[in-house]
Amino acid sequence: MTGEPALPQLNAHSPAPPVAPAHVRYIKLGTGGKWARQCFERGELHFGDVGEPHDLCLAGDWDGVRCYMIEGLKRSPGPASDALREMPIFMVKCNAG
Numbered sequence: 001m002t003g004e005p006a007l008p009q010l011n012a013h014s015p016a017p018p019v020a021p022a023h024v025r026y027i028k029l030g031t032g033g034k035w036a037r038q039c040f041e042r043g044e045l046h047f048g049d050v051g052e053p054h055d056l057c058l059a060g061d062w063d064g065v066r067c068y069m070i071e072g073l074k075r076s077p078g079p080a081s082d083a084l085r086e087m088p089i090f091m092v093k094c095n096a097g
Contacts, residue, residue, distance in 0.1 A: 025086070025089060025090070027045065027047055027086070027090070029046060030046065047090055051072070051073050052065070052068075052069070052073075052083075052087075053065055053068045053072075056068065057087060057091045058091065060088070060091075062084055062087070062088055065084065065087065066080050066081070066084055069083065069084075
């Protein structure tokens with residue numbers, strides 16, 4: 001990524017740089033925080049499950065994503081709906097640039 005400033009490398013022991021966000025979203029870092037260490041150590045954000053249909057998410061086909069989660073991943077409608085409340089926000093914001 002030429003011309004862009006380098007992002008600071010953070011880990012769980014680094015002080016966080018000051019930020020002034022316009023909006024804040026909570027993203028759970030895995031059940032019981034199982035992704036937290038890896039996220040902090042690598043400067044990554046893990047979101048969703050491996051089985052979620054990334055192509056449908058990127059296309060904005062949220063009805064298709066919900067159907068896949070219920071029929072393909074065998075999730076009950078409640079947890080599928082819970083996941084779909086945050087997925088569009090995350091996918092659109094993170095893939096817009």
